[in-house]
Amino acid sequence: MSPLDFSFFAIAGPAVMFAGISKGGFGSGAAFASAAILALVMEPGAAIGIMLPMLMLIDLATLRPYWKRWSAHDAKVLIAGSVPGVVLGAAFYTVADADTLRLLIGAIAVLFVVWQIAGRAGLIPVARRPFPLWGGLLAGVGAGFTSFVAHAGGPAAAVYLLSKRPGKTEYQATTVIVFWVNNLLKAIPYGILGIFTAETLWADLWLAPFALFGTWLGVRAHFAIPERAFFALTYVLLTVTGSKLIWDGLT
Secondary structure, three states, X not given: OOOOOHHHHHHHHHHHHHHHHHHHHOOOOHXXXXXXXXXXXXXXXXXXXXXXXXXXXXXXXXXXXXXXOOOHHHHHHHXXXXXXXXXXXXXXXXXXXXXXXXXXXXXXXXXXXXXXXXXXXXXXXXXOOOOOHHHHHHHHHHHHHHHHHHOOOHHHHHHHHHHOOOOHHHHHHHHHHHHHHHHHHHHHHHHHOOOOOHHHHHHHHHXXXXXXXXXXXXXXXXXXXXXXXXXXXXXHHHHHHHHHHXXXXXX
16 A cells, blocks of 8 residues: 555545544543554554554644543553553564564454453453552553554553543543653654654644544544444454454464
């Protein structure tokens, strides 16, 4: 697929818009489905390279509506853990080939769906008391690592945040500030490792309107639309794309 041709925008445009809707309105961490979709049609490194500036733009657009609605303590704990997690992710990227990245992104996608469905079905016990400080730091490490290699840090952060039983908006706001900082941390090693290229950044300029429109829709959806239908679509997307990436990585 050649960037800036019709086939690229036919896939990348909706994928980026979906990331905006997910990050703007639903704090499930499901925005990484966009990177998984792009990884189906291009090298995984290029896919995550294209998505990081878009996620950073979405983060910036969502800061205002959720400003200071987050839990400052929980955000600081997760961000502190994310720093070594990002370092580990960068180290892993230097030794992983494209098929290994496809397998990892695909496995994370499928496991995300299994985790979400099991949690909603009551098969995963909810923490009876808030996680201790070390648990939050460990969740931050997991969030930083998976965020670096697949933009999929949401589940690790969610395990910690949900143990605190936050309100819907506090939870969403906390994920916004955590991953805004997390994505800033990732930008430097992405540049050093060549994950950003002139070609991916040029594509991002054209994709920016899709990201902003999706974010606008997501913020409004957060306050107006039940989550069930959105997550049903998300789970289907992640199951299909994750399974395909695993197959491609193995074959």
